[in-house]
Amino acid sequence: xxxxxxxxxxxxxxxxxxxxxxxxxxxxxxxxxxxxxxxxxxxxxxxxxxxxxxxxxxxxxxxxxxxxxxxxxxxxxxxxxxxxxxxxxxxxxxxxxxxxxxxxxxxxxxxxxxxxxxxxxxxxxxxxxxxxxxxxxxxxxxxxxxxxxxxxxxxxxxxxxxxxxxxxxxxxxxxxxxxxxxxxxx
Numbered sequence: 001x002x003x004x005x006x007x008x009x010x011x012x013x014x015x016x017x018x019x020x021x022x023x024x025x026x027x028x029x030x031x032x033x034x035x036x037x038x039x040x041x042x043x044x045x046x047x048x049x050x051x052x053x054x055x056x057x058x059x060x061x062x063x064x065x066x067x068x069x070x071x072x073x074x075x076x077x078x079x080x081x082x083x084x085x086x087x088x089x090x091x092x093x094x095x096x097x098x099x100x101x102x103x104x105x106x107x108x109x110x111x112x113x114x115x116x117x118x119x120x121x122x123x124x125x126x127x128x129x130x131x132x133x134x135x136x137x138x139x140x141x142x143x144x145x146x147x148x149x150x151x152x153x154x155x156x157x158x159x160x161x162x163x164x165x166x167x168x169x170x171x172x173x174x175x176x177x178x179x180x181x182x183x184x185x186x
């Protein structure tokens with residue numbers, strides 16, 4: 001007998017049909033057999049349900065173990081990668097520290113250059129000391145002479161200033177004209 005999903009595996013109850021056609025008879029149906037059949041059916045059903053539950057629980061357990069194993073593997077990989085990265089970073093930092101110059105060394109080199117420059121400056125000033133000492137007095141004499149000349153010849157000064165101003169204006173106008181020509185040519 002073919003079983004359809006959702007139907008129970010039930011034994012047919014035998015019955016006899018009278019040849020008269022108007023009555024159906026229950027010949028040999030025993031109450032004890034019917035109760036026994038029902039309890040057997042219930043036990044089979046409970047066993048099937050228990051097997052299904054067991055299979056589901058087993059599948060979930062297997063799936064859980066697989067997920068945990070995958071998570072452990074991923075954690076180990078991440079941990080290993082992180083450790084490698086940190087080791088590489090520490091190595092790179094150490095390389096950079098080895099390459100850097102210390103401040104004391106750089107200052108020592110600079111201090112040597114500074115002392116050489118200072119010695120050269122002192123020797124140069126010693127060589128030209130009379131010229132440098134005389135410079136202040138000569139400068140004041142030149143300024144005084146120019147001031148005196150300005151005071152003595154105010155008309156010459158004004159004429160020179162006027163000539164200078166005219167020449168400057170002429171140069172400015174010429175530069176403007178040249179600029180206009182260049183702009184028009186472009």
